[in-house]
Amino acid sequence: MQTESGKWKVESRLTKASVCRSPPSAFRFDLKHTDAGSAARRSTLHTPHGSVEMPAFMPVCTLGTVKGVDIGRLGETGAQMVLSNTYHLALRPGEETVAALGGLHKFMGWSDPILTDSGGFQVFSLAQRTKIDEQGVTFRSHIDGTLLELSPERSVSIQAALASDIAMVLDHVIGLPNSPEAVAEATWRSVRWAERCLKAQMASSREDQILLAIVQGGLDPDLRRQCAKALVALDFPGYAIGGLSVGEEPADMYRTLEATVPELPVDRPRYLMGVGRPEDLLESIARGIDMFDCVMPTRNGRNALVYTDQGPLRLRNAAHEVNNRPLEENCPCPACRHSRGYLRHLFQAKEMLGPILASIHNLTYYQRLMLGAREAIVADRFDEFRQEKLCGWGVGRMQSRSGTQGK
């Protein structure tokens, strides 16, 4: 087990230049400021494809595209890093085709940073007849039933072919609620797989990709802490928290973050996977999370639900029929060139442009929310910012850091 430390530090503390596993020089995590009133952090992640200002939200490019959004429009939303799905791309068009087309950046036409997940979540949520053992997973493709296998080494290999900037370890994802024994078994298997992923990735000596660990442990704070400690001992350049936002109460998610985050090194990025609603993002930032991804803004957009500072709107509602106002007065997105009445018409008439514009608006909304969060953190007023937003959305503060539960 790799136990060296100090290889991935806040820039000012980078002293051991000779350590062999230092992240490639193009990667650097600068922790710039921590909010005076919360654990919210303002940081910058530098990668070979440019920098990401954090807290950051990554739009999900499942199959190498945010559904319905061209890459130019995606850049205009303010997104600086996107997530793409290893499972989906390995099935279609196949990682070798992506590699033959120049890797994921060239394939998508996205020159900024890209993170790929490991495929684990989709294998457990989408694939059919999944069988798991210590070696890995065998499953049948959800598209054509082809028998496939995914192991920690194979996941690293696929992500290397895709040539993302940030790869994720393969973890054993299980549904919640589940028995404590099953959660513990999946958690410790995930730790062992993380170590195999790390070894496979080190063997490749890549300079242009880093690998992040994923803390599992269900809703058990002790198991989360133990898992985090074991992964931190492996000395990854960053840590994700997985297995949340899978149906549990928001308060349970926040409590789990409160147990887990303090175990993670201050000088590495922290990524909460698959989360979430705007209020989840702010509550998680307050608890020290730096990165997010979620299909919610695009999936909801496709279903005519759009975000505003006054809470979400359902565009199919007849109340919008002759409403001349844009979704948000000060929003620069292409949807906000139009009236709510026009956008409603697009959904009523089943025009593709409805889902397209609502997706772009929601992604823009999330990016503007992250921008607001970053500005609030450096001004030491993140808690005030969070309260303003929650109040506008009509959402109670879900749970304070001291444990008292709102709403």
Next chain:
Amino acid sequence: MQTESGKWKVESRLTKASVCRSPPSAFRFDLKHTDAGSAARRSTLHTPHGSVEMPAFMPVCTLGTVKGVDIGRLGETGAQMVLSNTYHLALRPGEETVAALGGLHKFMGWSDPILTDSGGFQVFSLAQRTKIDEQGVTFRSHIDGTLLELSPERSVSIQAALASDIAMVLDHVIGLPNSPEAVAEATWRSVRWAERCLKAQMASSREDQILLAIVQGGLDPDLRRQCAKALVALDFPGYAIGGLSVGEEPADMYRTLEATVPELPVDRPRYLMGVGRPEDLLESIARGIDMFDCVMPTRNGRNALVYTDQGPLRLRNAAHEVNNRPLEENCPCPACRHSRGYLRHLFQAKEMLGPILASIHNLTYYQRLMLGAREAIVADRFDEFRQEKLCGWGVGRMQSRSGTQGK
């Protein structure tokens, strides 16, 4: 019958300033140049919402949007005027809703010129249980079966509410082939309806909308000529040719143009409705047509067929799987930021972005073709330009102006 003349002239000939039916001053048709070797014309149509350089191609915004293309991207294709469908908008969301949302320009977010058709074509092609008499048409909505009526006066009224720059007369469209009697009856009814549309439009004293006539007559050159003469006597500010590209041989369409165009005044725009393939555009420009609209570039784009100077490509073809080239090396459109392999992947994976990008590429291709035509006309080399394009596409010259039929 209105028989005054000289109200809509080439700018240099505008002498009768006091004529009551002069097009509003914001409308002007400048015929700038006629190609030395063909009837191709280079002109500019001025409207209250700006100018249109002609020959021009209008993308079709059926329900107030080009399917899948946001209005900013549409502008980037080079389109200067768009067509929107009266029938579709009257059904959804209804012209009163469009008017309440500020008219079609504000509704769509398009500040350049808009032409609306009359609804006639859709009533005859889409509506159910259509009954026609001299008064107008009754039919049932193709959406919900509601009983509706369309008359010349109602069509003008709907288009006034939509507030397009250019409205079209309601015509009686019939399928081809059909009996000579049926074609003649529909043609002369169309002329009577055109006169009723003109009276209705004059009664409204609109300064911001002009009404164009539509020449019918099937494939009968004599009937076409008679219809054109009758409509020209009514002194419209521009003339369309309808009822073509409905399944007839291209050579028949070109012969019909050759019979009809010489009857139309030189000093007014000529619009060939619903046409067509790139080669149809060039052949029709050579015969004196100034304006076109067609769903072909977008409908084909949605079905993975894209246009290039080497002829159309079917993107689903396996040959494109690992092709790193863009569709066209010198095309500035967002699709051409990507490889053919990526675009094929989008279609194979049924991603919305495939139809979106292919539509934008095809619209850009059509606009670049019109730009090339305009440049060739002013250089008196339109015929050479046409030959180059037809040769690149692998298409024979369909029929010369002298009547010898190619291919």
